[in-house]
Amino acid sequence: MMLKSHRNFHSVNGKRQILVVDDEAVNRELLGLMLSEDYDILYAEDGRQALELIRANAATLSLVLLDILMPELNGLELLTLLKQDPELAHLPVIVLTSEKSAEVRSLRLGASDFITKPYDLPEVIQARVRRTIELSEDTYIIQTTEHDELTGLYNKEYFYRYAEQFDRYHAAMAMDAVTLDINHFHLFNELYGRSFADEMLKTIADALRRALEGTGGIACRREADTFLLYAPHREEYDTMLAAILTALGEGGHRPRLRLGVYPCADKGIDIELRFDRAKLAGDTVRNNYARSIAYYDDSLHEKELYSEKLIAGMDQALRERQFQVYYQPKYDIRGERPVLRSAEALVRWNHPLFGRISPGRFIPLFEENGLIQKLDLYVWQEAARQVRRWREEYGTVIPVSVNVSRIDMHNPELLSIFRELMRSNQLSPGDYLLEITESAYAEDSERIIRTVEDLRALGFQVEMDDFGSGYSSLNMLSSLPIDALKLGIKFLQDLPSDPKSVRMLELMLDIARYLSVPVIAEGVEREDQLALLKRLGCDMIQGYYFSRPVPPEEFARFIEKEVSSC
Ligand code: C2E
Numbered sequence: 001m002m003l004k005s006h007r008n009f010h011s012v013n014g015k016r017q018i019l020v021v022d023d024e025a026v027n028r029e030l031l032g033l034m035l036s037e038d039y040d041i042l043y044a045e046d047g048r049q050a051l052e053l054i055r056a057n058a059a060t061l062s063l064v065l066l067d068i069l070m071p072e073l074n075g076l077e078l079l080t081l082l083k084q085d086p087e088l089a090h091l092p093v094i095v096l097t098s099e100k101s102a103e104v105r106s107l108r109l110g111a112s113d114f115i116t117k118p119y120d121l122p123e124v125i126q127a128r129v130r131r132t133i134e135l136s137e138d139t140y141i142i143q144t145t146e147h148d149e150l151t152g153l154y155n156k157e158y159f160y161r162y163a164e165q166f167d168r169y170h171a172a173m174a175m176d177a178v179t180l181d182i183n184h185f186h187l188f189n190e191l192y193g194r195s196f197a198d199e200m201l202k203t204i205a206d207a208l209r210r211a212l213e214g215t216g217g218i219a220c221r222r223e224a225d226t227f228l229l230y231a232p233h234r235e236e237y238d239t240m241l242a243a244i245l246t247a248l249g250e251g252g253h254r255p256r257l258r259l260g261v262y263p264c265a266d267k268g269i270d271i272e273l274r275f276d277r278a279k280l281a282g283d284t285v286r287n288n289y290a291r292s293i294a295y296y297d298d299s300l301h302e303k304e305l306y307s308e309k310l311i312a313g314m315d316q317a318l319r320e321r322q323f324q325v326y327y328q329p330k331y332d333i334r335g336e337r338p339v340l341r342s343a344e345a346l347v348r349w350n351h352p353l354f355g356r357i358s359p360g361r362f363i364p365l366f367e368e369n370g371l372i373q374k375l376d377l378y379v380w381q382e383a384a385r386q387v388r389r390w391r392e393e394y395g396t397v398i399p400v401s402v403n404v405s406r407i408d409m410h411n412p413e414l415l416s417i418f419r420e421l422m423r424s425n426q427l428s429p430g431d432y433l434l435e436i437t438e439s440a441y442a443e444d445s446e447r448i449i450r451t452v453e454d455l456r457a458l459g460f461q462v463e464m465d466d467f468g469s470g471y472s473s474l475n476m477l478s479s480l481p482i483d484a485l486k487l488g489i490k491f492l493q494d495l496p497s498d499p500k501s502v503r504m505l506e507l508m509l510d511i512a513r514y515l516s517v518p519v520i521a522e523g524v525e526r527e528d529q530l531a532l533l534k535r536l537g538c539d540m541i542q543g544y545y546f547s548r549p550v551p552p553e554e555f556a557r558f559i560e561k562e563v564s565s566c
């Protein structure tokens, strides 16, 4: 199957390119006559010129026909050079010679075949040329092909290479880069089992193959549930999507798919980036039940440029202290009067061009490329200094919690960073809390758990942030080393009017009780929410009800109030 589609690709409209190297014009002409109908031919008169042409056309050349006896650089010397160059070594060379002795030598040097002068019948030469090219391309493909075992589609490395090669031969053809994702694929895995999910993937792969048949387009599976298509431009994708859904059959077990299309993708940019753009578009309808297909367009391009600017501006922003750490109080509500227990450090970016940017905009971006580690280090330092300053000023410690991104959890230096922060600010680990999101645990649980255990062994308390947004099972939760649960804002949104939300909240608090850890509710804005949480046994509250996140100077008044009421 693989070789068939490979031929198919080359025969769409391109002629393969070959280079004829001979110092005698007659020989060049003769070969030209025999081969120009089937091939695009370049000519060189000596070895040096040939080398230049080969280097310039390395991406498209399929074969070199090489004379041995030539001035300047002779054929055997050139052959030796080619075979030593890793970029060019794969290029097959047929040697043109009248000497028997040169045949053996050239084969030893890596020539694929030889043609003796005077030339045989044109058909013989044509057949030798064709066979050599086929053999070399097949070898190349066999060496490099790896299929996705489950679906039989290409794997992504091969797919990208194939797409690039396709572009070389069809530079003028408008191509679409398309991603297909399955919404909540992992749930299908969990709910219906692996083999069910595997069948689903196979069905989608088959449907894609059918949709691409005869178009010259190709498909691969990039990750578990992401497929890529590179295909000649089409006006709409509804038909394709409908065909895939039909193949998946009716019923409740049918997944929702989303397609991201980058139409007439810019061939001037990296092939992988073209698919990143398609995916960017696709992800905009991730939670949209009315639409399943989205196109990469100017507005997304704007967004992308904006993101790029944020990324490019990060170092300067750190140097110029454009990032500012705000603090939001956390109150203990168990007693008569709410008591200030700690504060959460939340970063803000005062951008010289874009104004105040919320972390929801740039944190995910920095998590994607690892920049978050630098920013977090900065925030952690600021927060540690702040705790020290308040202690010096008010003689009391207001512990501060900092957000630790899932990316930070993979930093082998993490423990020593925190140790050093405590040492240089003369703090004890009890003065400093760490918030790690629930979803971080889901990613590489064992490793994360080990790191969290190490941090706790140093004396740090670890709060699980955004609890309830991940998919931790109760079983897993009970084995997690945590000191508190922070309930995500979305649990609070419909409180207390919606009975379902209240029930959900009770469930969360039950889980916390079962784990014997205190609960901090985030996003509390109103009195009635506070009253309900208090009644249900929630321990701490953080939210606009008490205060928005504020700069440290402003936060001081909460401390002053607390100190004076003691
Ligand atoms: P988070 O850690 O869960 O922080 C709580 C978010 O809820 C904050 O949003 C806070 O301003 C907001 N919030 C607090 N009370 C209320 C309320 O009553 N109503 C509403 N509507 N919102 C409330 P913010 O500051 O925009 O931060 C968003 C997220 O960005 C944070 O969620 C955290 O995951 C991340 N983040 C912020 N600063 C940092 C940081 O320095 N490092 C890292 N890695 N992540 C950070």
Ligand code: MG
Pocket: 344, 403, 435, 465
């Ligand atoms: Mg947090």
Ligand code: MG
Pocket: 465, 466, 486, 487, 488, 522
């Ligand atoms: Mg949170």
